[in-house]
Amino acid sequence: MRTARRGTGRTCRSYTRPVDRRNFLTVTAAAPALLGRLNTAIDRMEIVSSHEHLLAESERISDKADFFTLVSHYLANDLVSAGAPAAPKTYAEFAPWWRASRLTGYGQALRIATKDIYGEEPSSAAAVARINSKMAAANKPGLYQSVLKDRARIRYSVLDDYWHGDPQRPDPRFFVLARKMDWFCSARQAADIRKMEEATGVSISGVGGLKKAMERRLEQSLEQGLVTLKTTLAYSRSLRFEVVSEQDAEADFEQLMKAPQPRPPERLSDHMFHHALALAQDKGLPVQVHTGYLAGNAGVLENTRPMLLSNLFTRYPKVTFDLFHTGWPWVHETTALAKMHRNVTADFCWMWVLSPAGARAALSEMLETVPANKILGFGGDYRYVELSYAHAKMAKAGIARVLGEKVAAGWCAEGEVLEVARMILHDNAARLFPNRKT
Ligand SMILES: [Zn+2]
Numbered sequence: 125m126r127t128a129r130r131g132t133g134r135t136c137r138s139y140t141r142p143v144d145r146r147n148f149l150t151v152t153a154a155a156p157a158l159l160g161r162l163n164t165a166i167d168r169m170e171i172v173s174s175h176e177h178l179l180a181e182s183e184r185i186s187d188k189a190d191f192f193t194l195v196s197h198y199l200a201n202d203l204v205s206a207g208a209p210a211a212p213k214t215y216a217e218f219a220p221w222w223r224a225s226r227l228t229g230y231g232q233a234l235r236i237a238t239k240d241i242y243g244e245e246p247s248s249a250a251a252v253a254r255i256n257s258k259m260a261a262a263n264k265p266g267l268y269q270s271v272l273k274d275r276a277r278i279r280y281s282v283l284d285d286y287w288h289g290d291p292q293r294p295d296p297r298f299f300v301l302a303r304k305m306d307w308f309c310s311a312r313q314a315a316d317i318r319k320m321e322e323a324t325g326v327s328i329s330g331v332g333g334l335k336k337a338m339e340r341r342l343e344q345s346l347e348q349g350l351v352t353l354k355t356t357l358a359y360s361r362s363l364r365f366e367v368v369s370e371q372d373a374e375a376d377f378e379q380l381m382k383a384p385q386p387r388p389p390e391r392l393s394d395h396m397f398h399h400a401l402a403l404a405q406d407k408g409l410p411v412q413v414h415t416g417y418l419a420g421n422a423g424v425l426e427n428t429r430p431m432l433l434s435n436l437f438t439r440y441p442k443v444t445f446d447l448f449h450t451g452w453p454w455v456h457e458t459t460a461l462a463k464m465h466r467n468v469t470a471d472f473c474w475m476w477v478l479s480p481a482g483a484r485a486a487l488s489e490m491l492e493t494v495p496a497n498k499i500l501g502f503g504g505d506y507r508y509v510e511l512s513y514a515h516a517k518m519a520k521a522g523i524a525r526v527l528g529e530k531v532a533a534g535w536c537a538e539g540e541v542l543e544v545a546r547m548i549l550h551d552n553a554a555r556l557f558p559n560r561k562t
Contacts, residue, residue, distance in 0.1 A: 154528025172553035173281035175473035175503030236514035313384035363432035473503020501548030
């Protein structure tokens with residue numbers, strides 16, 4: 125369903141206010157009345173979330189999530205960064221580091237989730253106990269309808285359920301499927317190859333077999349409703365994928381079959397990644413690429429720069445490369461790449477909690493730089509629906525604020541920015557990752 129047009133009735137045609145060039149250099153805050161109208165209109169819009177890790181509702185219910193389960197997803201990384209020895213399990217372990225972390229985007233998401241859904245913020249051990257008893261009561265079928273659809277107005281989400289070994293068809297009321305082929309780009313030893321043979325039924329005696337196994341895995345995933353490939357190889361290697369001959373890749377394959385390698389041999393990994401892209405091109409699938417900041421409290425950030433992907437965009441012109449997290453902190457690289465290449469989109473998934481101010485700055489620049497049909501404005505990137513709801517609320521507020529600034533600066537009219545909001549919150553993701561079931 126497309127979001128109905130609502131709003132102020134001000135359209136491009138009725139817009140006659142001259143552009144005030146003095147305002148272009150500074151951010152002009154939207155007047156409260158304008159911001160109020162935009163917030164109301166954007167709040168009503170339906171969202172397609174470009175990226176989530178949400179458990180199936182039945183798994184979530186049997187897992188018996190509590191307050192500290194919510195803390196474990198992302199906020200725990202800030203608590204550890206603040207000095208906590210590990211993810212907290214009690215209020216006493218949580219409180220000192222929470223005082224330091226509650227203003228971050230992750231902290232804000234937790235506050236919104238507990239306050240809006242369970243009635244209060246985690247301000248004391250007693251408050252957390254009350255939140256826990258309300259969470260236990262809500263942990264039943266209907267939770268996803270209530271939080272994802274009724275509260276967050278998320279029509280559906282692209283699901284990366286990486287914890288499932290074999291591809292599984294997700295609940296079509298809420299999800300379409302993304303899967304990775306990274307496994308086939310990360311072989312390090314003969315035992316890895318044996319597991320791939322078991323999972324795909326393809327016998328692998330060289331690079332040709334490895335490619336066939338990847339193809340089989342893709343077929344298995346398509347049978348379960350896959351709409352996009354995804355890669356998180358940036359967590360384990362550089363995003364520069366050189367063009368490598370099959371012969372050179374074969375040499376790496378033989379090496380790893382003889383003895384386990386300390387890390388996946390690079391030439392084989394490069395060659396297999398290019399094969400995944402060739403398959404995506406052949407099947408007309410987009411590829412979601414993790415770029416920029418890494419979850420957790422360790423990692424090689426310079427491996428993740430969006431610009432490292434530059435050699436791929438013209439080589440695979442029919443593949444849309446959806447650059448995740450706007451490549452933050454290398455937002456300018458993503459902005460330039462999305463402006464230049466027809467097949468590159470900028471995706472704000474994770475961004476409104478990762479760096480809320482960074483997300484606003486990125487959107488402000490992108491709106492004046494990149495065509496709006498190439499900006500995907502929201503992906504919750506959470507495992508628990510309460511936090512995806514909170515993230516959606518933060519994204520909508522951030523988007524309204526940036527769009528309000530554009531109107532206040534005289535860059536465009538109020539009716540125009542609402543159209544842009546619909547594109548970046550719904551239409552662009554719906555076009556790239558279609559869900560034929562909702
Ligand atoms: Zn993710």
